[in-house]
Amino acid sequence: MSHPDSAADAPTDADVDAKADAAGADGDARLPPKLDAPPLVGNTLQFARDPFGFYDRLDERGDAVRYEVARQEFCTVFEPEHVERILVEENEKFVKAEMFQEAAAGFAEQGLLLTEGExxxxxxxxxxxxxxxxxxxxxxxxxxxxxxxxxxxxxxxxxxxxxxxxxxxxxxxxxxxxxxxxxxxxxxxxxxxxxxxxxxxxxxxxxxxxxxxxxxxxxxxxxxxxxxxxxxxxxxxxxxxxxxxxxxxxxxxxxxxxxxxxxxxxxxxxxxxxxxxxxxxxxxxxxxxxxxxxxxxxxxxxxxxxPDKLDRLRAEIDAELGDRRATMADLPALDYTGRVVDEALRLHPPAYVLFREPTEDVQLGPYRVREGTAMTVPVFKIHRDGRFYDAPDEFRPERWDSEARSASNSDRPEYAYFPFGGxxxxxxxxxxxxxxxxxxxxxxxxxxxxxxxxxxxxxxxxxxxxxxxxxxxxxxxxxx
Ligand code: HEM
Missing domain, CATH: 1.10.630.10 (Cytochrome P450)
Incomplete structure (x- = not known):
């Protein structure tokens, strides 16, 4: 990971921030807004004390927000278009974040989850x-x-x-x-x-x-x-x-x-x-x-x-299976069962945040994110974003019914729901x-x-x- 300030004559982070801020809304070089932080410790303690509250604060600050934890610059994104760019469109410009690799050190380093490139x-x-x-x-x-x-x-x-x-x-x-x-x-x-x-x-x-x-x-x-x-x-x-x-x-x-x-x-x-x-x-x-x-x-x-959702689930299972064991061939007909699964994964995605690090400077909407920034994609926050979901905290498997999807949710961006990444x-x-x-x-x-x-x-x-x-x-x- 190389930061622009690693060379002696390179501008400091503060210089770059000031220049980027000065570039203003019309400049491509604008960095995402940064969360205020006490000097030296950055946002580390705020994060460690209350990670959920911390993510709420970030979310209030914008669609892409910078902060500092353990002396590392972070950037969290809340915008599905940015997520798509990171995971799909420009995926070749990102690796799994070094910070994440460190946290996982000693764990299956040569396994599929953590290897890179060829x-x-x-x-x-x-x-x-x-x-x-x-x-x-x-x-x-x-x-x-x-x-x-x-x-x-x-x-x-x-x-x-x-x-x-x-x-x-x-x-x-x-x-x-x-x-x-x-x-x-x-x-x-x-x-x-x-x-x-x-x-x-x-x-x-x-x-x-x-x-x-x-x-x-x-x-x-x-x-x-x-x-x-x-x-x-x-x-x-x-x-x-x-x-x-x-x-x-x-x-x-x-x-x-x-x-x-x-x-x-x-x-x-x-x-x-x-x-x-x-x-x-x-x-x-x-x-x-x-x-x-x-x-x-x-x-x-x-x-x-x-309990009403459980009743509906059982009604479907009884109707489709009777006394038979379920098989793979039954899955397409177990429609509501699938909706229950989709909705549980929306409200509680087990892989709740993805980590990435750009290997070069990248542009996300109006923002430039610098090479080496530890980026986090909080699946659990985006899955409950009121812009994309009515009553986002409620368990409503029906929201995934095909009619409901085409009627009210057709404009939901693809990366407003991604429990398995992308x-x-x-x-x-x-x-x-x-x-x-x-x-x-x-x-x-x-x-x-x-x-x-x-x-x-x-x-x-x-x-x-x-x-x-x-x-x-x-x-x-x-x-x-
Ligand atoms: C509800 C269950 C599961 C969820 C929510 C889940 C979620 C995810 C997510 C979000 C990623 C992408 C991580 C990233 O982009 O940084 C991932 C990758 C992965 N998952 Fe799952 N997963 C689940 C079940 C499984 C199962 C059953 C297996 C294996 C049998 C599995 C094996 C893997 C592996 C090996 C990767 C790394 C793939 C790669 O980098 O090429 N996962 N999973």
């Missing part, structure tokens, strides 16, 4: 065959079977931590579909690694801004947990190699993600190193497990608070996740409902994902 492109091409519609169809049996098993286990009147139950379910589904393993006895290792990653990424703790080599308790916990987790993944790889089923020519070999990782050749004819395979598995176990678990948890919360780096697991969310909801909702035992909406925290700050305890109500 290395990323080559990985994406190799991994894509694990996510074709045909492949996803082959995973749906595990999605429905495990959801049914959970439904059978739940007893009427019992109080369960729904996040925990969804987390166990989505991990089982993911591990079975992508790696063909049963993770029951290994769940603790995955859970501790996820918790440690979240604790370290938690924006409200000042240690989130310390480099990872500072031995804070959070960093030590993270290192221990990641070491255990990686050892577990190494065992899985070794098991697969030992079984001989990683051989691409073996007709009996499973062609799941793990075998693709072990056998797919890159342009130079070589396969991935074990260390890279391990980072990919760590990436997928995290990226594909917590996100879907949270989406389901929020969906149950919202349905628990809105452009070449959009979520590779999107189709997998949408199939899983709909099938799990349809399978469980016909049998059980969850009534929240707490009041109101849960407090949330900005960790690696946007997570509830409290146990999501809900009472199981079995259907008569």
């Amino acid at each position: 290395v990323w492109r080559d990985q994406r091409v190799r991994i894509q065959p694990a996510f074709t519609p045909e492949k996803i169809r082959s995973y749906t049996d595990a999605m429905v079977t495990y959801a049914e098993q959970l439904g059978d286990r739940l007893a009427d009147g019992e109080v369960v931590d729904v996040e925990d139950a969804m987390s166990e379910l989505t991990l089982k589904i993911l591990a079975k579909s992508l790696f063909d393993v049963d993770v029951d006895d290994r769940r603790e290792v995955v859970r501790e690694a996820a918790a440690a990653l979240n604790a370290r990424g938690d924006a409200s703790g000042a240690s989130a801004f310390l480099p990872d080599w500072v031995p804070t308790p959070k960093n030590r916990r993270f290192e221990r947990a990641m070491a255990d987790f990686e050892a577990m993944v190494d065992d899985l790889i070794a098991e697969r190699r030992r079984d001989g089923s990683a051989d691409a020519d073996d007709a009996d070999s499973p062609d799941d993600l793990l075998s693709i990782l072990l056998t797919a050749e890159g342009p130079d004819g070589t396969t991935m190193d074990d260390a890279v395979v391990r980072d990919q598995m760590v990436t997928f176990l995290f990226a594909g497990h917590e996100t879907t678990a949270l989406a389901l948890t929020y969906a149950w919360h919202l349905l628990g608070r809105n 452009g070449p780096r959009h979520c590779i697991g999107m189709r997998f996740a949408l199939a899983e969310l709909k099938l799990v909801l349809a399978t469980l909702a016909r049998e059980v409902a969850f009534d929240p035992t707490y009041d109101g909406d849960p407090d949330l925290s900005m960790a690696a994902t946007m997570r509830p700050d409290q146990p999501m305890e809900m009472r199981v109500r079995k259907r008569d």
Whole structure:
């Protein structure tokens, strides 16, 4: 990252700001407005103390706003057109922000989520065959079977931590579909690694801004947990190699993600190193497990608070499925189920903010954003912008009905809704996740409902994902 002020004779930030401000509204060089900040500490403490309030303040200030956290210049954008430019139209001018890479240091650095350029492109091409519609169809049996098993286990009147139950379910589904393993006895290792990653990424703790080599308790916990987790993944790889089923020519070999990782050749004819395979598995176990678990948890919360929507959901499931198990072929007809999923992801996008860094100066509308700025795209704010949504805080799956969409919402910009990101780096697991969310909801909702035992909406925290700050305890109500 190189700033204009890194060379001795270059203008300082203040010079550049003053010049840009002087350029005024008609000058292309205008920088986005900057949030006032105490000298030296910048906006760090304001942000750490109350990240939600901080984002509200930024939002009030404009569509693109600069500020300073941990001595790094940030810029947050709230305008869908800017988002589209960053993620899609000019995506080649951006990398995942260095600040984000630092926060994730020690976590799957060679995995698909964090690599860049040719290395990323080559990985994406190799991994894509694990996510074709045909492949996803082959995973749906595990999605429905495990959801049914959970439904059978739940007893009427019992109080369960729904996040925990969804987390166990989505991990089982993911591990079975992508790696063909049963993770029951290994769940603790995955859970501790996820918790440690979240604790370290938690924006409200000042240690989130310390480099990872500072031995804070959070960093030590993270290192221990990641070491255990990686050892577990190494065992899985070794098991697969030992079984001989990683051989691409073996007709009996499973062609799941793990075998693709072990056998797919890159342009130079070589396969991935074990260390890279391990980072990919760590990436997928995290990226594909917590996100879907949270989406389901929020969906149950919202349905628990809105019984009329649950009734409508059940009416659809009864009409479309009767006593049959749901399959992939049913998804197009499970229209309202899809709306519930879309609306839960709007109100509570698990990947709540995206990070990017321009590798050269870029123009966003009237503003110039300088190379090296840490840019954040707050999905969770844009998803509740009153310019694009009526009653933005309300759970209204109907807003996605096709008629409603064409009548009142046709002028909503595409990037006012992007729970899976956009452009070449959009979520590779999107189709997998949408199939899983709909099938799990349809399978469980016909049998059980969850009534929240707490009041109101849960407090949330900005960790690696946007997570509830409290146990999501809900009472199981079995259907008569
Ligand atoms: C509700 C569930 C999910 C949500 C909300 C979600 C969201 C996202 C978002 C927003 C991105 C883009 C990040 C960025 O642009 O910086 C992303 C990327 C990614 N997601 Fe997901 N995701 C979900 C489920 C999954 C699943 C099920 C998998 C795997 C099975 C997965 C694997 C990945 C990977 C590997 C990437 C990086 C892709 C790349 O950079 O090429 N995600 N996800």
